[in-house]
Amino acid sequence: MASVIPIPAMQDLKVTLQESVLVFPSQQTEKKALFLSNIDQILNYNIPTAHFFKASPDFPPEIVAKRLKIALEKVLVPYDFMAGRFKLNHESGRLEIDCNAAGAGFVVASSEYSLDELGDFVYPNLGFRQLAVTGFKCGGFAIGMCMNHALFDGIGAQTFIENLATQAFDDKPLSVTPCHNRHLLAARSPPHAEFQHPEFFKPDTSLSGPPVFDCKREELDYKIFKLTPTAINFLKDKAKDETISATTKITSYNVVAALIWRCKALSCGADYNKERVSTLLNVIDIRSRLNPPLPSSYCGNAVLVAYASAKCMDLEEWPFSKLVKMISEGPSRVSDEYAKSVIDWLEIHKGLPCGEYMVSSWLRLRFDQVVYPWGKPVYSGPVVSHRKDICWIFPDNDDGINALVSLPAAEMEKFESYFHDFFP
Structure with missing residues (x-):
């Protein structure tokens, strides 16, 4: 019903570098500075995929x-900004992109292994960090991509990859014309935050430049927690009781996120305290929540975080349905007015997301459905990173859900115990 996949033993893919170059736009592009919204500003970290x-x-x-x-x-x-470079505007203290056509990195390599020898691609293999455009001895190949989150959210990245795939054909137009007007998410003048925003905190103001949403680097264990359709249905049934509200959305995401939140909060190491408040952050798309709505082709980050907070003792003792209800209620707060208040709050305070754990859903992203001249990928997914504060959940080929968890060994052992104990 539910199982755990640890990191595989084979982490060295025996990769030989064949080419490493900068690739430039095929036509001359306008040299300009690209404005980055306050949401873009706080997402300055890399997302690798394979x-x-x-x-x-x-x-x-x-x-x-x-x-x-x-x-x-x-x-x-x-996508001229992808051949540009980040720079700090010292007058505004804001990060922006110098669209200077300096080039994007492009690497070609080969591996001594065949794809079959790698086993199940869903395994959180550290060796996948070595992937570029990598050929294997069986004739199969992998495309490893690493893009800074400030460039795109998940929907924007999916659109970019779809457009990249179309251009690999001889005569196909772009699948979607991207909307690059990030001023659509600029703060109001003057900025005014009408709401309290406990999902963000104000960092040390003595730091120069935009704040960086990152975490310290430490040795981590990486595991995939696999939930079959049967396991997900079990969680949905457990979320239903006589106290549940009719407005509570018992979705696959909400029940999986509730379980992950509980396991993470209760697995904290020596700092575990039943009175400690744990906050889960839930990433949501705001394109359709704004008035007027953003274009569906909006290219930057159009995501905010909803939140749910509770004491660890409550997360342990409350019925599962209450946790699901709290997670379900979070996105309902994010109206047009609330989103604009967040953007203005970030303009004033230069804040960062404030939560113990974030669950980022790739359930609706269709990276594995992108059609290249050589067909669709047999697998597309995230590659493990140094972040222990984010869990990525993504579809399983058997209609289940995979949760990629990265934690220090002692915390991972407790997390896994709480995860297994939740199921019969």
Whole structure:
């Protein structure tokens, strides 16, 4: 019903570098500074992903690499900022992108292994960090991508990848024309925050430049917690009781996030205190919540965090339905007025998300449905990173849900225990 996949033993993919170059836009682009919204400003960290493809007789890895290189050159025209460089505007103290056509990194490599030898791609393999455009001895290949979150949210990244795939064909137009007007999420003048925003905190004001949403680097264990459809239905049934509100949304995300929140809060190490308040952050898309709505093709970060907070003792003792109800209620607070208040609060305080744990859903992203000339990926997903404060959940091929958890060994042992004990 529910199981745990630890990190596999094979972490060295025996990769040989073949080419490492900068790729430039295929046409001249305008040199300008790209405004980054207050939401973009606080998401300055990298998100690595891996996309695996079976061997195709018409597209051996060397042909794929050539096609992708040409596709990247073409897509860097409408996405000119991806060939630019971050810079700090010292007058405003804001991060922006210098669209200077300095180039995007492009790496080609080969591995001594075949794809079959890697096993299940969903395994949180540290070796996947080595992936670029990487060919395997079986003729299959992988595309490893690493993009800064300040450039895109998940929907924006998916659109970019779809557009990159179209440009690998000989005669296809962009699938979506991206909307680059990030001033659509600029703060009001003057900014005024009508709401309290406990999901953010004001960092040390002595620091220069925009705050950085990061965590300290330490040795972590990485595991995938797999929930089958049967396990998810068990959680949904457990979330239903006579006290549940008719407005509570008992979704797959809400029940999985509730379980993860409980396990994480109760697994804290030596600092565990039943009176301690634990806050879960839930990433939500605000495109359709604004008035007027943002274009669906909006290219920057159009996400905010909803929150749920409770004492550890309550998370341990309360019925599961109450946790699901709290998570369900969080997004309902994020109206047009609330979102604009957040953006203005960030303008005033230069704040950062404030929570013990964030559950970021990739359930509706369709990276594995992107069609390249050589077909769809057999697997697409996140690659493990140094972040222990974020759990990524993404679809399983069997209609279940995978949760990628990264924690210090002692905390992981407790997390796993609480996870297993929740199921019969």
